[in-house]
Amino acid sequence: MRIIFAGISLAATLLATTAYAAPGRLPEGVRPLSYDITVEPDAAKLTFTGRETIAIQVDKPTRTITLNSADIAISSVKLDGNAVAKVSFDEAGQRATFTFPTMVTAGQHNLAITYSGIIHTSATGLFAIDYDGEKGAKERMLVTQFEAPDARRFAPMWDEPGYKTTFKLSAVTPTGQTAFSNMPVTGKVAGASGKTVWTFAPTPKMSSYLLFLGMGNVDRKTVMEGNVEIGVITRKGVVDQGDYALASAKKVLAAYNDYFGTPYPLPKMDMIAGPGSSQFFGAMENWGAIFYFERILLVDPKYQTENQKQDIFNVVAHEMAHQWFGDLVTMNWWDDLWLNEGFASWMASKVSGDLNPMSGATSQTLAFDRQSAITRDARVTTHPIIQHVETVDEISTAFDDITYRKGEAVIRMLEGAVGPDVFRQGVRSYMAKYKYGNTETDQLWTEIAAASGKPIAPMMHSFTLQGGVPLIRVGVPVCNGGTTTLPLSQDRFGLDTPSKAKTTWIVPVRVGAATGHTSSLISVSGAGNTTATVPGCGLTLVNKGQSAYFRTLYTPAHQEALRAGFSTLAVDDQIGFAADTLALANGGYQPIERYLALVDGVAPNADPILWSMIAGQLSTIDHVLNGAPEQPAFRARAKTLLHPVFARLGWEAKAQEAPADAQLRETLIPLLGDFGDQAVVAEAARYAAKSFSDPSAVPGPIRQPAQRVYASTADAARWDDLHAKAKAEQSPVAKLTQYSNLGSVRDVVLAQKALDLTLTDEIPVPMRGNVIQAVASEHPALAFDWAVAHEAQVYAVLEASTQSKFIVGLAAGSGDLAVAKRVTAYAAPMPAASRKPADQAVSSITYRAGLRSTQAAAIGKWANKK
Helix, strand or coil: CCCEECCEEHHHHHHHHCCCCCCCCCCCCEEEEEEEEEEEEECCCCEEEEEEEEEEEECCCEEEEEEECCCEEEEEEEECCCEECEEEEECCCCEEEEEEEEEECCEEEEEEEEEEEECECCCCEEEEEEEECHHHCEEEEEEEECCCCCHHHCCCECCCCCCCEEEEEEEEEEECEEEEECCCEEEEEECCCCEEEEEECCCCCECHHHCCEEEECEEEEEEEECCEEEEEEEECCCHHHHHHHHHHHHHHHHHHHHHHCCCCCCCEEEEEEECCCCCCCCEECCCCEEEEEHHHCCCCCCCCCHHHHHHHHHHHHHHHHHCCECCCEEECCHHHHHHHHHHHHHHHHHHHHHHCHHHCHHHHHHHHHHHHHHHHHCCCCCCCCCCCCCCHHHHHHCCCHHHHHHHHHHHHHHHHHHCHHHHHHHHHHHHHHHCCEEECHHHHHHHHHHHHCCCHHHHHHHHHCCCCEEEEEECCCEEECCEEEEEEEEEEECCCCHHHCCCCCEEEEEEEECCCCCEEEEEEECCCEEEEEEECCCCEEECCCCCCCCEEECCHHHHHHHHHCHHHCCHHHHHHHHHHHHHHHHCCCCCCHHHHHHHHCCCCCCCHHHHHHHHHHHHHHHHHCCCCCCHHHHHHHHHHHHHHHHHHHCCCCCCCCCHHHHHHHHHHHHHHHHCCCHHHHHHHHHHHHHHHHCHHHCCHHHHHHHHHHHHHCCCHHHHHHHHHHHHHCCCHHHHHHHHHHHHCCCCHHHHHHHHHHCCCCCCCHHHHHHHHHHHHHHCHHHHHHHHHHCHHHHHHCCCHHHHHHHHHHHHHHCCCHHHHHHHHHHHCCCCHHHCHHHHHHHHHHHHHHHHHHHHHHHHHHHHCCC
16 A cells, blocks of 8 residues: 655655664664753653653654654654654554654754653653652652663653763652752742742763653752762651762762773762662662662661672662763663673772772672673573674663673673773773763773783673683693693583583683782683693692683692692682582583582681682572482581581671671571571571561661571461561561562462462552562472463563563572473563573573482482481
8 A cells, every 4th residue: 555645655755765774773864962851740640741852963854753652642743843743653663753744854953742651660661669658658759760771651762872962851740849860950940730840950962761850759968079969869767878878979989080080070979769679670870860779779777787788889889880881981782781781890899899898899709790690601591792682672681690790700801811000091091082972892992902002802702792601621730840831721611512512712811829929821712722831830720810701620630639728729719619610510521529529628717708609509509409309418418517607607796707707697597597407497586576576676687687587487377477567567678578578488378378469459569579589589380380370460560671581580490391391381472582581591490400310319429428
């Protein structure tokens, strides 16, 4: 059918004038120069109205203009004040196309749009957070969440990161409420019908996903760092709980201004605490208005734990790093998301280590973040750090361990290869050259190569343009004439057969004596052996300092020597060696007995970060054995291993104890409870009961883990009592914790009650997904099957960006191949681009089932050894 409009063939016009659009992208040829947006929400009705004027640049004459729009009803579109457009929608592509009666000439124009939209109840677009305010009053805060593709739910716009421009925002609130945004308030005037109109200063050039608006009954507290006002915004009555975050942000801002060489360019930087939760994110780096959920920004000094403090510092440092990597310089498209997330994760760890040296930030990153990345990267479902992204679901799934944690690990590797000063010089040059612009990864490599005088790109391409984990095989060391030579060869480490397919990298390998600080850096690439030399004839270590991203496989005799000398290694090398030993067993490269022999010999007073990692590994093994005949014996042996460690710590903190000791205590209490340690279960019940009657009587570091054990071991009467407490709780953070604890109960009948509770209006909408996930942590098959049966109700409480992965993710903790088949069947009708999370869940289940079949007997033999 050919449509004739105003005497012109519309089909022919579209062919002649519509610019090329890359898959998943808007057509080229029209771009925004500035936005002027005014919105007026009706919080009670969960709707809002808006009007915007967009200054646009048209490159070639066209009859159509296409931009992004989702959940928006457009009532009128005018060009330069008079030309009225016909509007059509592509719902699947989240686009609106405006067709004009005559050709739109090349040059600048003003596009005026009036529209209305939805206020969501989960963290998507403009959304509402309901909570109990002061004196129990019901309150509703409105805030926005736009990353990745949800600014289009707030206003029709070019919602792609490459379209950077300025935003001028105005908002209408009920009189008495406060509005807050990226920039300072420039106007506040009384409007009609008891309303107030707020106007904010124009933003610098930035991407649409960084725009922010919030409003509600809030308090604000500030400090100055140089000429920048740092603020924390909270619901009424709890602003002082932001003191730790405020003090941390002040220190971090000074450190980042120095490191990046380009000072933070906005006049203020607010940190907004929302009293809700999300299944997709915890904080968002909106430029000058960073949004956090309360649980990772606010802390009551009476109840705080060391884990909470470190989490707050790390998340604040991560989001603030984005003010440069992501906000000031932004990836051109989501393929390079890692430029944002990998660098922010690395900077957070680096500045935490610099400003809080007692935290052991680098060691913690090695023990947890890097191991998580490698485990994810060593399966068939891995992907390159730089990955091709087209659809909205693909954008959502790009936010994963590869992007964040592998990205962080390879940046640390590069810094170690070129040196910290040279690396910083390259980063400073990159920031100065590309500020307020968009980049791709190679532009960063160019700046670091220029600073170092080394060809950086080939090595980094081998780690960012292909998935997988290198394996460095170490041959028999030979000492001759006072020098040890080690033959090194490259392979690929994998946890399943496809992930072991032949792949090569350019790997920077640091080798040296197992003790001391002397080491040398060599490059291992391609096939064949590379020879490393180490002065002396003592014990040698590969990946000394653990800066590079690979696994190391020694000969049995070499590994046994390192096991015997384990206590003499630096803590980071202990972490790397222990992690490699278990992972190599899990990949089938060596027997599990080598790992079990290693942990048998770790002293109770070894570094607490090492013990935290080992505790996590034992928990993972227990999960693999779930339901196997060997599990009870394993738990008994694991308790025997952990008891001396816990005895050294005790239940309550000691004066001047290391932060890592406090974190280890918080780890061991619930783990020993999971292992059925009746003494711990009884003592946890005593502390929990005491905390419920008088919260101030129990220190925070004990209160939370004790309550978790108390809830997980609940019978029906105790569960009902905890349910009543959760229902009555007014603190949003405590309410989320208590409802989640209800879901983590071991009793399957009570877990079913927790699931059914999420179908009622009792639990706030944003928290319901957390309760479902808590059930899945103990009962993955139950949670998955229930969610499939209630798919529509579950989707209704999730933000759109997490829907493709939430339900299948519930099953990922299972080790039952029958569950894997159900996940596959459930995902079969999905588009291929949306099935990646299901494939990952199936891979996790299959991997766990395989470990049980190959390792259970050996673990059982170890567990029963006298």
